[in-house]
Amino acid sequence: MTPKAIILTPDEVRRALTRIAHEIIERNKGAEQLALIGVHTRGIPLAARLAQKLSELEGVAVPTGMLDITLYRDDLSEVAQQPIIRETQVPFDLRDRRVVLVDDVLYTGRTVRAALDALIDLGRPAGIQLAVLVDRGHRELPIRADYVGKNLPTAAGEVVKVKVQETDGVDSVELWDLEALR
Amino acid sequence: MNAPVSMGARPRNLLDFQDWTPERLTAILDNADTMLQVLDRPVKKVPALQGLTVCNAFFENSTRTRTSFELAARRMSADVLTFAAGASSVNKGESLRDTLEVLTSYKVDAYIVRHHASGAAHLVAKYSGKPVINAGDGRRAHPTQALLDAYTVRQEFGSLEGKTVAILGDVRHSRVARSNAELLPKLGANVVLCGPATLLPAGLASLPGVTLTTDPREAVRGAHAVMALRLQRERMTGGFLGSLQEYADTYQVNERLMQEAESGAIVLHPGPMNRDLEISGEAADGPRSRILKQVENGQAIRMSVLYHLLVGRE
Numbered sequence: 268m269t270p271k272a273i274i275l276t277p278d279e280v281r282r283a284l285t286r287i288a289h290e291i292i293e294r295n296k297g298a299e300q301l302a303l304i305g306v307h308t309r310g311i312p313l314a315a316r317l318a319q320k321l322s323e324l325e326g327v328a329v330p331t332g333m334l335d336i337t338l339y340r341d342d343l344s345e346v347a348q349q350p351i352i353r354e355t356q357v358p359f360d361l362r363d364r365r366v367v368l369v370d371d372v373l374y375t376g377r378t379v380r381a382a383l384d385a386l387i388d389l390g391r392p393a394g395i396q397l398a399v400l401v402d403r404g405h406r407e408l409p410i411r412a413d414y415v416g417k418n419l420p421t422a423a424g425e426v427v428k429v430k431v432q433e434t435d436g437v438d439s440v441e442l443w444d445l446e447a448l449r
Numbered sequence: 450m451n452a453p454v455s456m457g458a459r460p461r462n463l464l465d466f467q468d469w470t471p472e473r474l475t476a477i478l479d480n481a482d483t484m485l486q487v488l489d490r491p492v493k494k495v496p497a498l499q500g501l502t503v504c505n506a507f508f509e510n511s512t513r514t515r516t517s518f519e520l521a522a523r524r525m526s527a528d529v530l531t532f533a534a535g536a537s538s539v540n541k542g543e544s545l546r547d548t549l550e551v552l553t554s555y556k557v558d559a560y561i562v563r564h565h566a567s568g569a570a571h572l573v574a575k576y577s578g579k580p581v582i583n584a585g586d587g588r589r590a591h592p593t594q595a596l597l598d599a600y601t602v603r604q605e606f607g608s609l610e611g612k613t614v615a616i617l618g619d620v621r622h623s624r625v626a627r628s629n630a631e632l633l634p635k636l637g638a639n640v641v642l643c644g645p646a647t648l649l650p651a652g653l654a655s656l657p658g659v660t661l662t663t664d665p666r667e668a669v670r671g672a673h674a675v676m677a678l679r680l681q682r683e684r685m686t687g688g689f690l691g692s693l694q695e696y697a698d699t700y701q702v703n704e705r706l707m708q709e710a711e712s713g714a715i716v717l718h719p720g721p722m723n724r725d726l727e728i729s730g731e732a733a734d735g736p737r738s739r740i741l742k743q744v745e746n747g748q749a750i751r752m753s754v755l756y757h758l759l760v761g762r763e
Contacts, residue, residue, distance in 0.1 A: 335483070338495035338525075338756075346761045348459070351476065352483040388492040 268448075270428070270441035274419055280400070280431075280438040283416030284313070287398050288320035290414050295365055298325040300393070302361070304332040306370040306382050307353045312433035313400060314369035332357035334368075339381035361390030367414075371429040373399040376410035401440055403427050459761075462574045462581045463754055465590040466631045474636060477753045478600050484749035484756075487524065498527035498759055504557040506573065507584070508534040508545070508564040513720060513744065514584050514594075518561045521751035527759075530557060545569065549576050559759055562586070580758045582751075588624050593754055594719050595628035597747040599636055601739050602674045604746065605715050610637035615668045615710070617700055618678030618727050621648040621689070625719045626678055634658025643668035644678075644700060647689040665700050669709040676717040677702035677728040693726060703729035707737060715739045 275283065295301055298321045305314030311333045318329045335353040340346075368382055379397060386395060398414035403421040417440065421427060426443040430436075456472035466474070487495055503522040507515050515531070522529045532552060545564075552560075559580040562570045567587030574581040585591040603609050614633055620626045620642045630653055633640050640659045642649060654661045662668050669675055680696065690696050702716060716728070716737045724730050733740060 338483075338487070338497040343497055343760045348456075348761060352480045352756075354483065355486060384496070388494070389490060 270443050271425070271447075272442040273439060274401070274427070274442055275417055275438075275440035277432075277438040280416070280440065283400060284316055285320060287414040287416060288317055288324060291317070291321065291367060291396075291398070292325060294396075294413070298322075298327040298329050300364055301327075302330045302332065302359060302364045302366050302392075304334050304357060304366055304368055304386065306368065306378065307333060307335045309371040309429055309431050309434065310334075310369045312431045313371060313398075314367075315433075317367070317369060317398065330359045332359070334382055334385055336378060336381035336385050339385045341377060341381065355385065355389075357389050361386070361392040364392050365394045365396065366392040367396045367398050369398045371400050371431075372427050373397070373402045373410075373412050373415075374405055374427075376406045376408035379410050380408050400429055401427055461758070462570075462583075463592050463758060464570050464574060464581065464583045465592055465628065466595075466635060469635075471635050471637075473757070474596070474599075474632065477596060477750065477757055478603060478636075480756060481600055481746070481749040481753040484524075484752040485746070487752070488745070488749060494524050494526060496526045497756055498522065498525040501558040501759055502528045502530060502556060503559045503561060503755070503759075504552050504555075505529060505531045505584075506534075506548075506552065506560050506562050507532065508562070508569065509585070511563050511585070513747075514563060517744070517747045518582075518584060518593075518751050521748050522561075522755060524748070525752055525755055527558075527755070530555060545572060546576050549573060553577055553579070559755070582754060582758065585624055588622055588627070590628045590631075591624040591719075592628050592632070593747070593751055594625050595632040596754070597743055597750040598625075598629055598674075598676065598717060598719070599632055599638070600746050600750055601717060601743050602638070602715070603636075604742070605713075605739065606673060608637070609633065611639075612637075612673040613639045613641060613671055614674045614676060615641045615643060615672040616676045616678060617643045617665055617668060617702055619648045619680050619689075620644045620653070620678065621650055622681045623678045627653070629676070630656050630659045641668045641672065645690060645696065665706055666709050669706055669714075672710045672714055674715050674717055675702055675707060675710055676719070677722075677732075679719065679721065680723055680727045682723070697726050701725075701727060701729055703732050704735065707732060717743060720744070 303314040303318045305311035318331045321329045333356045335355045337352045396413040399412045400416040402415045403419050424445045428441045430439045457470035460468040561582045561584050562573045563584040564586050567589035570583035570586045616626050630640050718740045
């Protein structure tokens with residue numbers, strides 16, 4: 268099986284993340300008091316990479332964390348099996364920090380809504396921004412990303428697959444037909 | 450979104466461990482790790498069970514189990530209806546079935562049942578048609594206590610595989626011992642049950658991974674965890690013991706007996722304790738004791754069990 272289209276190659280993923288890192292610095296006038304929190308699963312390595320780039324560009328160590336939103340999902344009554352609840356780890360005080368929430372794909376906005384609830388239960392950050400590698404549209408909630416690697420208009424019957432080196436052995440963004448995956 | 454995990458057919462109730470695969474039981478322990486994290490947060494609450502109503506139906510006295518379940522349900526954002534039989538129409542002769550029908554008409558989504566009669570939780574499951582968690586029925590089962598015991602041992606040693614848990618005392622009357630004997634071997638641990646012959650039902654020896662002995666030193670030798678059971682004095686009318694002092698002299702879990710166990714062995718007790726009877730004050734409060742840890746873990750385990758039974762559809 269092959270994807271319908273390769274949206275981002277490894278180099279393009281790297282460039283997209285570098286651009287997002289620059290935008291984060293520009294918008295926040297540096298990287299002081301920032302924190303990056305990745306949403307399970309692929310948001311976590313993306314957050315780590317952005318933190319690395321921020322550190323290279325600004326010479327500041329930006330703390331990173333990981334967030335699991337399972338217990339905050341609004342569709343728990345519809346899942347057939349219980350998903351595994353993964354670890355939430357935010358080993359720093361959120362107060363007075365501007366948090367950049369990082370995820371791979373922005374779609375309906377429901378994951379981000381859940382992540383905002385989960386984050387706010389952990390403390391009161393000075394602000395929350397959202398960075399995603401791909402925005403594929405079809406929002407069901409009034410949520411938008413502050414930093415987008417690639418805007419990708421899609422049909423509902425399409426699937427966006429983000430692969431990252433850390434878990435998939437390769438960096439890429441692919442577009443698939445849902446039917447082809449069934 | 451996290452991937453769903455296949456772990457065998459999904460049981461509707463937690464009455465005992467019969468229908469529960471090791472994979473599902475392990476998932477409960479794994480998810481309890483997350484629940485413990487929730488309990489450490491400034492906001493000790495998640496919205497997973499929002500909109501659901503859980504009935505704490507306690508037909509037998511209990512403080513810690515009832516409180517633990519109630520808090521667990523509230524931490525998951527469920528509404529909790531607490532029903533204490535002592536202050537109910539059960540005292541006026543109302544049957545369990547009629548009581549349940551009344552409670553069900555309040556739109557209860559799940560029951561947590563404690564009852565002095567073995568099998569009562571099964572009955573509630575049958576009549577209510579809702580998920581039921583057994584919070585202790587007669588001498589038969591107390592599954593969430595066994596899960597929190599298993600969790601506490603796993604927390605200490607990283608795994609249950611190949612670990613030995615010695616359980617000493619009034620095994621005959623103990624639903625905790627019975628549930629542990631059923632659960633721990635499913636998760637790879639060995640269980641040694643020990644007590645005076647009058648309090649040690651021989652039938653339990655047929656359970657896989659379970660051995661019986663009347664010799665406490667033999668029971669504790671090589672054990673990673675030693676659990677003292679409460680001596681149920683209210684059930685000791687049948688001439689099971691010569692004297693309490695004789696029992697304490699032989700079967701009490703104390704520092705001297707713990708010398709026989711593994712060097713890092715821990716002390717457990719399901720509570721409430723009869724200090725200086727089945728357990729010495731020194732052992733209960735000493736560095737090996739994980740008794741308060743059990744209480745803390747109990748809440749996380751019960752949150753995890755509620756999550757497993759109430760979240761998602763068939």
